[in-house]
Amino acid sequence: MKPLNVAIVGATGLVGEEFISILEERNFPINELYPFASENSLGETITYDHKEIDVIVLKEEEIRKRKIDLALFSIGAGLALEWAKLFTECGAVVVDNSSAFRMDPEIPLVVPEVNGHVLKESRSKIIANPNCSTIQLVPFLKLVDGLFGIEKVVVSTYQSVSGAGKKGIEELHNQVTSLFNGRSVKPEVFLQRIAFNLIPQIGPFFEDGYCEEEIKMINESRKILEKPELDIDVTTVRVPTFYSHAESVWIELKKSCDLAALRKKISESEEMVLMDNIEEMLYPTLVDSSGKDEVFVGRLRVNREGKKRLSAWVVADNVRKGAAYNAIRIAETIMGDMHE
Amino acid sequence: MKPLNVAIVGATGLVGEEFISILEERNFPINELYPFASENSLGETITYDHKEIDVIVLKEEEIRKRKIDLALFSIGAGLALEWAKLFTECGAVVVDNSSAFRMDPEIPLVVPEVNGHVLKESRSKIIANPNCSTIQLVPFLKLVDGLFGIEKVVVSTYQSVSGAGKKGIEELHNQVTSLFNGRSVKPEVFLQRIAFNLIPQIGPFFEDGYCEEEIKMINESRKILEKPELDIDVTTVRVPTFYSHAESVWIELKKSCDLAALRKKISESEEMVLMDNIEEMLYPTLVDSSGKDEVFVGRLRVNREGKKRLSAWVVADNVRKGAAYNAIRIAETIMGDMHE
Numbered sequence: 229m230k231p232l233n234v235a236i237v238g239a240t241g242l243v244g245e246e247f248i249s250i251l252e253e254r255n256f257p258i259n260e261l262y263p264f265a266s267e268n269s270l271g272e273t274i275t276y277d278h279k280e281i282d283v284i285v286l287k288e289e290e291i292r293k294r295k296i297d298l299a300l301f302s303i304g305a306g307l308a309l310e311w312a313k314l315f316t317e318c319g320a321v322v323v324d325n326s327s328a329f330r331m332d333p334e335i336p337l338v339v340p341e342v343n344g345h346v347l348k349e350s351r352s353k354i355i356a357n358p359n360c361s362t363i364q365l366v367p368f369l370k371l372v373d374g375l376f377g378i379e380k381v382v383v384s385t386y387q388s389v390s391g392a393g394k395k396g397i398e399e400l401h402n403q404v405t406s407l408f409n410g411r412s413v414k415p416e417v418f419l420q421r422i423a424f425n426l427i428p429q430i431g432p433f434f435e436d437g438y439c440e441e442e443i444k445m446i447n448e449s450r451k452i453l454e455k456p457e458l459d460i461d462v463t464t465v466r467v468p469t470f471y472s473h474a475e476s477v478w479i480e481l482k483k484s485c486d487l488a489a490l491r492k493k494i495s496e497s498e499e500m501v502l503m504d505n506i507e508e509m510l511y512p513t514l515v516d517s518s519g520k521d522e523v524f525v526g527r528l529r530v531n532r533e534g535k536k537r538l539s540a541w542v543v544a545d546n547v548r549k550g551a552a553y554n555a556i557r558i559a560e561t562i563m564g565d566m567h568e
Numbered sequence: 569m570k571p572l573n574v575a576i577v578g579a580t581g582l583v584g585e586e587f588i589s590i591l592e593e594r595n596f597p598i599n600e601l602y603p604f605a606s607e608n609s610l611g612e613t614i615t616y617d618h619k620e621i622d623v624i625v626l627k628e629e630e631i632r633k634r635k636i637d638l639a640l641f642s643i644g645a646g647l648a649l650e651w652a653k654l655f656t657e658c659g660a661v662v663v664d665n666s667s668a669f670r671m672d673p674e675i676p677l678v679v680p681e682v683n684g685h686v687l688k689e690s691r692s693k694i695i696a697n698p699n700c701s702t703i704q705l706v707p708f709l710k711l712v713d714g715l716f717g718i719e720k721v722v723v724s725t726y727q728s729v730s731g732a733g734k735k736g737i738e739e740l741h742n743q744v745t746s747l748f749n750g751r752s753v754k755p756e757v758f759l760q761r762i763a764f765n766l767i768p769q770i771g772p773f774f775e776d777g778y779c780e781e782e783i784k785m786i787n788e789s790r791k792i793l794e795k796p797e798l799d800i801d802v803t804t805v806r807v808p809t810f811y812s813h814a815e816s817v818w819i820e821l822k823k824s825c826d827l828a829a830l831r832k833k834i835s836e837s838e839e840m841v842l843m844d845n846i847e848e849m850l851y852p853t854l855v856d857s858s859g860k861d862e863v864f865v866g867r868l869r870v871n872r873e874g875k876k877r878l879s880a881w882v883v884a885d886n887v888r889k890g891a892a893y894n895a896i897r898i899a900e901t902i903m904g905d906m907h908e
Contacts (some may be wrong), residue, residue, distance in 0.1 A: 250652070273766075332682070341870060384816035384818075388808070389569055396571075396654070405748065408748075420853050421853075424809045425853050425855055426809060426814050426853055426854055427722075428867050428881045429849065433846035436869060436872055437868065437869030437870075459873065459874075461818060461871050461877060461879060463725065463816040463818070463867065465764065465880055465881075468809065469762070469764045469765060470764050472868050474766050474768070476724035476768070476805065478818075506773035508757055511769065513767060514765050515761060515765055526768070526802070527768050527769075528777065529776060530776070530777075532776055532778075535802060541768045541803070559866075
């Protein structure tokens with residue numbers, strides 16, 4: 229595979245930095261790396277392959293004068309809508325981490341191990357990376373559906389502050405420090421105090437009482453699993469933890485659940501890690517998944533009363549598996565296909 | 569109502585201290601207050617009604633030589649089994665906060681606003697106080713069942729460290745301080761690090777993969793709601809917060825949900841507080857419920873696809889509403905009945 233010119237758009241953000249780490253770790257074939265960021269980051273540098281590279285301000289002429297093959301975007305939906313088209317016009321493939329294009333029927337929304345095939349079938353130059361909470365859920369749902377058929381899904385999430393980027397991490401850190409020093413705290417990033425508190429709202433509310441994160445998880449899961457009628461209900465909650473998201477997942481099945489078969493399938497999956505042994509009190513916590521690229525699954529159990537019921541606890545690093553790693557796996561799949 | 573001689577058994581613990589605060593706040597008619605505790609607490613005092621009272625070591629002769637009318641127990645299941653009978657033999661009514669007697673068919677398990685009538689019907693001298701997570705759940709389920717009929721319930725909990733008593737609070741506090749000072753932490757009270765982490769296990773595991781807290785919530789809800797066949801599934805999770813528990817509750821209903829009727833009923837309930845207005849981004853967080861005696865309800869919504877689906881977010885102070893307040897309400901109900 230020919231080395232590529234790769235733009236990181238939003239290079240100084242949390243996901244941007246993770247893009248760079250993962251590209252290095254995976255020896256992604258890079259000719260030139262272009263770290264784009266907003267004017268606020270002018271003068272900053274990023275480090276790639278032991279070299280310091282100056283941040284490039286996101287401006288039309290800076291894009292046009294470079295030959296960019298791949299642009300990894302993490303700049304929010306508004307800016308993505310503003311800039312993605314220009315990158316594609318200049319010849320780049322854009323993998324966008326925002327919600328801007330996810331529900332566009334012309335644009336693939338991909339978790340490679342679940343629906344990677346759509347990358348071959350589409351001619352879109354923009355590929356959407358799903359929401360972090362969706363990315364960790366759908367591989368597990370896909371596997372369960374293949375084994376037993378899914379009738380209904382109910383999810384409650386436990387989402388870390390890094391889902392709101394660096395400023396989310398700072399807010400939890402600062403609030404904890406303030407409270408432990410007897411100072412009062414004022415919420416800025418989150419809607420209420422997050423330190424030692426729980427906020428059952430992520431994103432603005434829709435008229436029907438669901439918040440944006442819940443609707444994202446519902447709609448994106450349906451699109452990725454190619455089940456537009458999937459019966460899924462979600463409650464999303466911000467919790468006072470730094471990294472990784474957890475999900476309490478309850479599933480009604482078409483067939484009786486065979487836990488041994490399910491455990492075997494998870495163990496065999498390259499993208500999942502089974503941590504599920506009650507005798508050893510083994511199940512994934514956030515600590516286990518942080519910095520990792522897999523989805524961690526445990527607390528598997530079948531309801532005593534109904535054998536067609538499955539409960540599970542699903543954990544993943546929201547910045548890596550839930551964002552940067554998945555985007556780069558998308559890029560690898562596309563680039564691999566382009567060179568076939 | 570004649571003033572009573574009241575024993576607090578486990579007076580130096582978290583719930584024990586809350587018993588004393590609530591008795592004071594409610595001007596509970598007390599003649600003598602006897603604060604019993606283990607030998608470890610010898611020499612300690614408690615403050616009641618501006619008086620310091622020496623802790624009494626829990627010993628047979630100390631019980632026998634006093635005329636105790638009411639004993640409020642919070643000493644764990646093992647000690648409750650050991651001591652409750654002696655108190656009742658000496659003429660006391662025991663309200664026990666442990667799991668020791670909860671599932672005994674001869675012993676009432678009571679949340680007064682839900683099934684207070686069983687106190688009149690039973691002759692038991694021991695009354696069981698339910699698990700904290702159950703106490704906050706059943707008033708809401710009762711109300712929903714009365715309006716629309718409950719078909720199925722799925723709950724995921726978010727439980728604070730105070731559920732493990734003072735030592736749980738200390739562990740979170742110490743771990744946060746250690747981590748913020750770059751020191752490593754060693755779990756002692758909880759099974760894994762709790763600071764900035766989530767532990768999806770509360771209590772030991774049963775063979776079927778459920779943990780004790782989950783089984784408690786399932787069995788106790790069925791007993792209190794007098795619905796032995798209630799279809800309810802639960803996942804319990806310890807989260808790094810100090811006070812109050814939250815529950816993400818999903819219910820399948822027999823009839824279509826009328827949210828306006830539900831909100832009205834909750835507003836009218838003396839034991840519940842409605843905090844549910846998406847325009848004002850109003851819903852309960854732990855901060856709202858801490859130190860309060862009510863169950864706080866918000867995030868009420870009906871699934872777009874199915875009108876017989878209700879989601880809710882239910883929050884309460886686990887030490888007050890979930891333990892001490894409910895026990896004292898039980899005592900008030902019994903004592904009121906005795907004097908009728």
